[in-house]
Amino acid sequence: MNILWDPDPSAIERYRFALGPDTQALDSSGMVTRAIHDNTQVEQVIIGSDVPLDQACQLAEGARLERPELGVILLRTRVDVTALSQALRAGVREVVSADDHTAIAEALRRSRDLTSRLIGHASGGTVREGRVVTVFSAKGGVGKTTLSTNTAVHLAHSGLKTLLVDLDLSFGDVAISLQLVPAQSVFDAVSMSGNLDDQALASIVVTHEESGLHVLCAPNDPGDADRIPVPTITEILKVARRSYDYVIVDTPPSFTEHVLAAVDLSDSLILIATLDIPAVKNLRVAIDTLDMIGSPKDSRIIVLNRADAKVGLRAEDVEAAIKAPIAVNIPNSLTVPASVNRGVAIVLDEPKAPVATSIKELVDSHIRVARADDTPAGLNGSADGATPSARKSLFRGRK
Ligand SMILES: Nc1ncnc2c1ncn2[C@@H]1O[C@H](COP(=O)(O)OP(=O)(O)OP(=O)(O)O)[C@@H](O)[C@H]1O
Ligand SMILES: [Mg+2]
Numbered sequence: 001m002n003i004l005w006d007p008d009p010s011a012i013e014r015y016r017f018a019l020g021p022d023t024q025a026l027d028s029s030g031m032v033t034r035a036i037h038d039n040t041q042v043e044q045v046i047i048g049s050d051v052p053l054d055q056a057c058q059l060a061e062g063a064r065l066e067r068p069e070l071g072v073i074l075l076r077t078r079v080d081v082t083a084l085s086q087a088l089r090a091g092v093r094e095v096v097s098a099d100d101h102t103a104i105a106e107a108l109r110r111s112r113d114l115t116s117r118l119i120g121h122a123s124g125g126t127v128r129e130g131r132v133v134t135v136f137s138a139k140g141g142v143g144k145t146t147l148s149t150n151t152a153v154h155l156a157h158s159g160l161k162t163l164l165v166d167l168d169l170s171f172g173d174v175a176i177s178l179q180l181v182p183a184q185s186v187f188d189a190v191s192m193s194g195n196l197d198d199q200a201l202a203s204i205v206v207t208h209e210e211s212g213l214h215v216l217c218a219p220n221d222p223g224d225a226d227r228i229p230v231p232t233i234t235e236i237l238k239v240a241r242r243s244y245d246y247v248i249v250d251t252p253p254s255f256t257e258h259v260l261a262a263v264d265l266s267d268s269l270i271l272i273a274t275l276d277i278p279a280v281k282n283l284r285v286a287i288d289t290l291d292m293i294g295s296p297k298d299s300r301i302i303v304l305n306r307a308d309a310k311v312g313l314r315a316e317d318v319e320a321a322i323k324a325p326i327a328v329n330i331p332n333s334l335t336v337p338a339s340v341n342r343g344v345a346i347v348l349d350e351p352k353a354p355v356a357t358s359i360k361e362l363v364d365s366h367i368r369v370a371r372a373d374d375t376p377a378g379l380n381g382s383a384d385g386a387t388p389s390a391r392k393s394l395f396r397g398r399k
Helices: 011-019 029-038 053-066 081-090 101-122 144-157 186-192 198-202 222-227 230-243 257-265 277-292 315-322 335-342 354-370
Strands: 002-005 023-026 044-047 071-076 094-097 131-136 162-166 206-208 213-216 246-250 268-273 300-305 328-330
Touching: 002 011, 002 029, 011 023, 011 101, 023 029, 029 053, 044 053, 044 101, 053 071, 053 081, 071 081, 071 101, 081 094, 094 101, 101 277, 131 144, 131 230, 131 257, 144 162, 144 213, 144 246, 144 268, 144 300, 144 354, 162 230, 186 198, 186 222, 186 230, 198 230, 230 246, 230 257, 268 277, 268 354, 277 300, 277 315, 300 315, 300 354, 328 354
Parallel strands: 002 023, 002 044, 044 071, 071 094, 131 246, 131 268, 162 213, 162 246, 268 300, 300 328
Antiparallel strands: 206 213
16 A cells, blocks of 8 residues: 655545555654554555655655665655755655656556565565456446456356456446355455455355356445445455456446556456447547556557447547557357346357357457466466566556
8 A cells, every 4th residue: 555645635635546546645754654664555655745855855764774665755846856866865766746647656656566576575476466357448338247257257167266356336237147146245345354364255255156256246235335445445356366366357337446446456457449439439538547547558458349330430440549459359249138138158158159259369368368377276286376576567566
């Protein structure tokens, strides 16, 4: 997590987008020092522009001795050479203009990268973490749930330990799409917040018997969504990626705080386009937003769903509009709603159907390829292999 040290209580809102949801605001040097000392989850401290340079340097010097892996980033209204050299000498990692939110997000990403490499080095680099893949589109009804359920079922059916998390917390339909009757949901993690571990997580998932996929379903009551704190989602995903090879996240059609938390921890982001102008426009806006918050372009996989619909717009038009290549085209097919209505995954029910083969191509060529050591946990007997430094988070290596 990050700490923003700023005497101005409204600063957290100003920097919210650049710093991400996992940020706590503190207004005094004493509180920041205590947090660094007491809370090992704190990885980055961002010092606001109103904090005097001497105090900022003092904190950086102290932190360098006590927590060498901690990143300290200093925001200044004017970045001059004197402040820069004094800050860097004290151990500040980066000095960034307080007005440039993109630069702040990028500095934070670089700093997290370094922190996770330092932590990985200190722990011998033996902890393997699963990959988190978030399926997102800013427009509803484009195929997020279809794609996330079938992607997750295919991974699980291939022998990889996989969890599907339904983050469409108010209107999630993963359970109904897979004919699951969950006794528990994401909401049950709230009471365990702060103490969630792999066993606690295992107690609230439901198994899709046909594939072995584990599913953490959305709450039954749409009103519960607002009662799920963002840090609970972060905690679920951090615990999940330690115990699963793949964690697939289905999302609602908007950048909620919960979605941002998932994006923040994701290694890959599947963005869905369809051949209609509003969907393309929304995808462009989503891509701009992701650029703004410093999410790396190479983590994005653009999928064109219902790619062969004859509606006057072509795949090339979409690529030109979003200025990014389409990785996989998924055809339009009546077998999709038919399988959803029967509560079966098309990759299992009709594995040779063009829709199923293109979803499997997406998984095998674009999701699994990113991980060279992708052996089913059941085959190598453990989930060990990749070092934390080998992980590629969208915002880089948050723990
Ligand atoms: N390739 C396809 N061919 C035909 N129908 C499809 C295809 N992909 C999705 N659909 C249908 O489109 C509808 C919406 O799909 P889905 O529920 O996966 O979208 P979504 O993005 O999750 O929607 P929401 O934003 O409401 O959660 C469903 O009825 C589904 O069966
Ligand atoms: Mg959906």
